[in-house]
Amino acid sequence: MPEFTPIAQDPSRPVHVPVLLREVLQNLQLGPGLVVVDGTVGAAGHSRQIAGRIAPSGTLIGLDRDARMLEIAAHQLSAFPTHLHQASYAELPRVLAGLHIPAVDRILLDLGLSSDQLADESRGFSFSAAGPLDLRFDTRQGEPASDLLARLDEHELAELLERFGEESDSRRIARNIVAWRQRSPILTARDLADAVASTGRRGKSTDRGGRSHDDRHPATRVFQALRIAVNQELQQLETFLGGVLYDCLKPGGIAAIISFHSLEDRLVKQAFREPNSWQLLSPKPIAASPAEQRFNPRSRTARLRVAKRL
Numbered sequence: 001m002p003e004f005t006p007i008a009q010d011p012s013r014p015v016h017v018p019v020l021l022r023e024v025l026q027n028l029q030l031g032p033g034l035v036v037v038d039g040t041v042g043a044a045g046h047s048r049q050i051a052g053r054i055a056p057s058g059t060l061i062g063l064d065r066d067a068r069m070l071e072i073a074a075h076q077l078s079a080f081p082t083h084l085h086q087a088s089y090a091e092l093p094r095v096l097a098g099l100h101i102p103a104v105d106r107i108l109l110d111l112g113l114s115s116d117q118l119a120d121e122s123r124g125f126s127f128s129a130a131g132p133l134d135l136r137f138d139t140r141q142g143e144p145a146s147d148l149l150a151r152l153d154e155h156e157l158a159e160l161l162e163r164f165g166e167e168s169d170s171r172r173i174a175r176n177i178v179a180w181r182q183r184s185p186i187l188t189a190r191d192l193a194d195a196v197a198s199t200g201r202r203g204k205s206t207d208r209g210g211r212s213h214d215d216r217h218p219a220t221r222v223f224q225a226l227r228i229a230v231n232q233e234l235q236q237l238e239t240f241l242g243g244v245l246y247d248c249l250k251p252g253g254i255a256a257i258i259s260f261h262s263l264e265d266r267l268v269k270q271a272f273r274e275p276n277s278w279q280l281l282s283p284k285p286i287a288a289s290p291a292e293q294r295f296n297p298r299s300r301t302a303r304l305r306v307a308k309r310l
């Protein structure tokens with residue numbers, strides 16, 4: 001039985017394509033009987049393959065903050081005995097305690113958002129969405145992005161865009177957004193995308209880690225910054241890397257983390273650098289092959305880091 005409250009929708013046709021699937025499966029060194037946590041189960045693209053490899057005696061525990069994604073995951077994983085929880089991966093100790101499992105063999109995080117969330121017009125994740133600009137993974141917690149955007153003054157907004165979006169043009173964009181919202185409120189994703197596009201901001205850019213981003217829309221970094229802020233994404237990752245991951249893995253257990261921008265990747269890299277806690281299994285971050293990048297453009301900015309807990 002899934003341990004969350006399901007929301008009615010069609011969960012049988014997820015659109016998300018898992019990134020770095022082959023690399024994740026290889027590096028996790030899976031086998032029958034292992035206890036594995038997928039801390040960002042999403043549409044279960046990775047988890048389905050993991051579940052098949054640890055069957056019949058293994059245990060899969062899937063977490064997601066988004067009830068709709070858990071509905072899809074439950075459908076995709078119905079052939080396997082699985083524990084699904086609506087929780088942040090930062091809350092893993094509480095979830096494991098509830099299952100009377102002291103520590104696990106493998107933990108996977110695939111950060112960010114899924115294509116199914118992007119495709120859901122009611123969430124505000126895609127630039128063209130006419131629904132409310134919400135951007136929360138768990139709509140029971142925190143405030144929608146439209147409220148945050150209405151509340152921040154120009155200076156605070158510029159700081160947020162710079163800090164969480166690594167947006168080089170943050171001051172000009174903030175000024176334009178504030179001018180726009182004085183004329184009409186920014187309530188939908190489309191309103192925000194139009195407000196940012198009105199600044200004439202260029203689309204293509206590189207983050208501080210030197211990664212070229214698929215910024216085809218000029219508002220890419222603005223949406224990223226707001227999403228990170230309303231979901232407190234970096235705090236969640238810091239809490240997880242600051243002790244949760246180590247404490248929840250058995251000695252010899254393996255952690256695999258996929259990040260999509262340098263703010264996240266930097267935190268993962270620093271955490272795995274601790275020599276008394278981790279042995280790096282991927283000395284360099286693993287990127288998607290050219291073939292995968294062509295087939296699945298989302299994979300272009302993905303970086304996988306893998307480490308063994310000492």
Ligand SMILES: C[S@@+](CC[C@H](N)C(=O)[O-])C[C@H]1O[C@@H](n2cnc3c(N)ncnc32)[C@H](O)[C@@H]1O
Pocket residue numbers: 016017018019039040041042043044045046047063064065066069087088089090110111112113114137236
């Ligand atoms: C990139 S998707 C995962 C896709 C999944 N690996 C697959 O192949 O279908 C990321 C998922 O993480 C979830 N998420 C984001 N932050 C989270 C957090 N702190 N704890 C748990 N889930 C989170 C999102 O709701 C989203 O469903």
